[in-house]
Each structure stands twice: as C-alpha cells, then as structure tokens.
Amino acid sequence: MSDRRPRQAWRRPPAEPPATAAPEAPEERRSVVQASLYRDGRRVSSPATLAETFRQLREHPDGMAWIGLQRPTEEELHSLAAEFDLHELAVEDAMEAHQRPKLERYGDTLFVVLRAARYLDAQEEVEFGELHIFVGPDFLITVRHGAAPDLSTVRRRMEKDPELLALGPEAVLYAILDAVVDGYAPVVAGVQNDIDEIETEVFGGDPAVSRRIYELSREMVEFQRATRPLVGMLHGLMAGFAKYGTDEELQRYLRDVADHVTHTSERVDGFRQALADILTVNATLVTQQQNAEMRALAEAGFEQNEEIKKISSWAAILFAPTLVGTIYGMNFDNMPELHWAGGYPFAIVLMAVVCTSLYVIFKKRDWL
Numbered sequence: 001m002s003d004r005r006p007r008q009a010w011r012r013p014p015a016e017p018p019a020t021a022a023p024e025a026p027e028e029r030r031s032v033v034q035a036s037l038y039r040d041g042r043r044v045s046s047p048a049t050l051a052e053t054f055r056q057l058r059e060h061p062d063g064m065a066w067i068g069l070q071r072p073t074e075e076e077l078h079s080l081a082a083e084f085d086l087h088e089l090a091v092e093d094a095m096e097a098h099q100r101p102k103l104e105r106y107g108d109t110l111f112v113v114l115r116a117a118r119y120l121d122a123q124e125e126v127e128f129g130e131l132h133i134f135v136g137p138d139f140l141i142t143v144r145h146g147a148a149p150d151l152s153t154v155r156r157r158m159e160k161d162p163e164l165l166a167l168g169p170e171a172v173l174y175a176i177l178d179a180v181v182d183g184y185a186p187v188v189a190g191v192q193n194d195i196d197e198i199e200t201e202v203f204g205g206d207p208a209v210s211r212r213i214y215e216l217s218r219e220m221v222e223f224q225r226a227t228r229p230l231v232g233m234l235h236g237l238m239a240g241f242a243k244y245g246t247d248e249e250l251q252r253y254l255r256d257v258a259d260h261v262t263h264t265s266e267r268v269d270g271f272r273q274a275l276a277d278i279l280t281v282n283a284t285l286v287t288q289q290q291n292a293e294m295r296a297l298a299e300a301g302f303e304q305n306e307e308i309k310k311i312s313s314w315a316a317i318l319f320a321p322t323l324v325g326t327i328y329g330m331n332f333d334n335m336p337e338l339h340w341a342g343g344y345p346f347a348i349v350l351m352a353v354v355c356t357s358l359y360v361i362f363k364k365r366d367w368l
Contacts, residue, residue, distance in 0.1 A: 033068040033144070034155070041166030043159060050076060054083050057139070064168060065139040068151055072143060084139055087111070094132040097145035101229040103236055110135040112173065112233070115226030116149040116180045119190035126187055126219045128226060131180065133173060140169040142176070154179045167247050174253045177234070181257050184227065184264045191216070191223075191271055195278070202282045205289070210282060217275045220268060227265040234258040313362040320358060321351035 035053045037045045039062060047053040050067070057065045069076065074095060081091045087106035093099050099113045112133040120127055129146025142151055154175050158165045165171060194216055201209040234257060241251050324347055362368045 033070050034152070035065065035067045036155070037063050037065055038165060039063045041162030041164070050079055050083075061138070063138065066155070066169075066172060067139070067141045068144070068155075069142065070144045077143075080134075080141060084109070084134070084136055084141070086134055090134065094134075094143045097130045099130065099132070101226060101233060103233040108137055110173070114177070114180050114230075115222075116146070116183055117187045117223060117226060118147070118149075118183060119187045121190070124190070124194060125215075126191065126223060128222055131176070133176060135169045135173050138169070140172045149176075149180050149183050151176065151179070164249070167250060170246065170250055171253075174250055174257065177230075178253070178257050178260075181230070181260045181264065184261075187223065188264060188267050191220070195271065195274055198275075198278060202278060202285065205285070210279075210286075213275060213279050213282065217272065217279070220272045220275060224265075224268050224272060227261060227268050230261045231258070231265055234261060309362075309367040313358070313367045316362075317355050317358045320354035324351050324354070 035047050035050065036043050037047070037053070037056055037060065039060065044060070044063065045056055047056055053065055053067060057063060067080070077091050077095055080086060081088070085107075086109060090104065090106060090109075090111040093111070093113065101115050102113050104111045110133075112135065114131045114133070116129040116131055118127050118129070119125075127147070129144065129149065131145075131149065131151075132143040134141040134143075144151070154172075158172060158175055164175075194212075198209060198213055198216070201212070234254060237254055238251070238258065240246070246254075359368065
C-alpha cells in the first residue's frame with residue numbers, strides 16, 4: 001500500500017467536470033466536512049469543493065488528498081468513485097450504514113469500515129457511529145455516518161507531526177484506527193460504572209433493574225460487534241507489513257493499536273458475561289422474593305382460616321340454645337312440654353348438653 005506510483009497508472013483519467021457542476025456546489029459544501037491537500041506532511045491548500053480538490057490533486061501528483069465527508073449524497077460518492085477509481089461494491093457499502101467492521105482490498109485501494117462508540121453520561125447510554133475509509137496511494141477518504149468519531153482531532157494531531165503525516169495515507173489510517181480504539185476507553189469506564197450501579201440495585205431490590213440490565217446487555221452486543229472484528233483486521237494489516245513495505249514507525253503504531261483493541265475486546269466479553277451472571281442472580285432474587293410473598297400470603301390465609309373456624313364453631317355452639325329457646329318461645333298451647341313441670345329444666349339441660357357436645361367436637365378437631 002505504500003508503493004507510490006503516478007496517478008495515471010492506477011486510475012482512469014478523470015473526465016472533465018460538466019458545465020452544470022456549479023449549481024451542485026452548495027450540496028458539496030453541505031456534505032464535505034473538510035478537504036485538504038498535503039505535500040511532504042504539510043497542508044498546502046483546503047479546497048472548498050470536491051471538484052476543486054480533484055483539480056488541485058491532478059496539478060500536484062506528488063501530494064496527498066485527505067477528504068472528509070459526513071452522510072454524502074449518492075452523486076458525491078459517484079464523483080469520488082470516478083475520480084479515484086473506487087470499486088463499485090465499496091461505494092455501495094459506503095452509501096449504506098449498518099455495516100460490520102471489515103477490511104477489504106481492491107487493487108491499490110483499501111476499504112475499511114469501523115464502528116466508533118461514545119458514552120453519553122446524561123442518558124447513561126452507548127452511542128455508536130460508523131466510519132467508512134478509502135485509502136489509496138495518494139488519497140484518503142472518510143465517510144461518516146454518525147457523530148463519532150471526531151476526526152478533526154485526528155487531523156490536528158497529524159498536522160502537528162509532519163514527519164508522521166509525510167508517510168502517506170497509511171499513517172492517517174493508523175491514526176484514525178488509534179482514535180477510534182482510544183474512544184472505546186471512556187465507554188468501557190462508563191459501562192463498568194453502570195454495572196457497579198446495577199449490582200447495587202439488584203441486591204437493593206429495585207424492580208426496574210431488569211430493564212436496565214437488558215438494555216445494557218443489548219448495547220454490549222453492539223459493542224462486541226464493533227470491537228471483535230477489529231482484532232482480525234489489525235492482524236491482517238500487520239501480516240502485510242513485509243509485502244507492502246510498511247514503515248517501521250507505522251508498524252509499532254499499529255501493534256500498539258492492536259494491543260489496545262485486544263484489551264478492549266476482552267473487557268467487552270467480560271462485561272457480557274458479568275451482565276449474564278447479574279441477570280441470573282436477579283432472576284433468582286426475584287423468584288425468592290415471589291416465593292416469600294406467596295408464603296406470607298399462604299400463612300395469612302391459614303391464619304384467616306383458623307379464625308373462621310373459631311368463629312364458625314362458636315356460632316354453631318350459640319345456635320343450639322338459640323334454636324331450643326326459639327322453639328319454646330313460640331307459646332303454642334298444644335306444645336307437649338309447655339305445661340310440663342319439668343319442661344324448663346329439661347330445656348336448660350338440653351341446651352347445656354348440645355353446647356358441651358359441640359364444644360368437645362370442635363376442640364378435638366382443633367377448631368377451638
């Protein structure tokens with residue numbers, strides 16, 4: 001990738017811009033974040049449009065163009081493809097977001113897809129952005145879908161180190177890789193803090209913690225999809241050091257980035273496992289709490305049944321003398337025992353015997 005050849009040897013001769021290109025300039029200004037031309041590691045111009053960038057790069061074939069776009073139009077990407085001979089499959093991928101991180105080579109051009117991430121403190125959420133990069137012998141094009149990463153910081157950093165920037169588009173690619181991977185560190189710290197808070201909420205019995213665990217687990221799946229492919233991508237780049245004559249400084253640079261992304265990927269794997277364990281513990285605690293509540297309800301129902309038994313027993317005991325007294329209180333003249341001398345004592349004894357019998361029966365059955 002570091003073999004530099006005349007531009008005419010690796011791309012089609014550019015067509016002359018049509019006469020109607022001028023009205024499209026406002027659209028270019030809207031999408032082009034920044035376009036700069038560099039020579040020997042120093043910026044020589046900052047064209048305002050893509051057409052001007054193409055013209056100046058043709059006039060200075062020993063320079064390098066660094067073009068940054070955010071959500072470009074289809075016309076702009078086709079213009080870039082025609083100027084730099086970009087492969088149609090790579091251009092099609094760049095038009096559509098939601099691509100997985102990958103690295104593909106089309107002739108002298110590398111096509112790289114990265115997933116950047118940033119932690120939003122206010123919402124306690126992880127936001128992901130997508131970055132597509134075209135790297136050629138004397139150009140680098142970035143296409144952003146999302147707010148992250150902030151490539152202006154990378155540009156300022158590279159411009160402060162002309163010797164590194166003079167190494168060409170490969171150096172810019174590695175600087176962008178480093179910025180994306182470094183951007184994972186605040187996310188890892190924020191997620192670790194969220195997991196600590198979730199553990200406290202789980203053992204505190206917060207009923208809303210299950211939803212938070214699920215949402216964070218889903219974010220970790222996305223984070224894992226962003227970091228895990230990077231390990232293989234970086235090892236693929238390192239495998240081409242000898243073939244493409246990569247500068248030793250860039251080799252050290254890339255190895256450091258590979259170490260960082262491996263560490264981050266391992267941390268993300270650990271987060272997923274920790275969240276799975278926390279979810280299991282939370283389910284166990286919720287089940288225990290539900291069992292305790294059901295046991296308490298059962299005990300309350302048992303106590304209520306005991307009280308009902310007592311009330312029913314006493315009601316039955318009191319009902320017997322009431323029944324006898326009611327019958328003998330009707331005052332019918334033809335009642336056999338009404339004029340009997342022993343009728344009153346008999347009624348009293350009958351009431352006592354019935355009540356005592358019922359009491360003994362209920363007592364044996366533990367109703368009283």
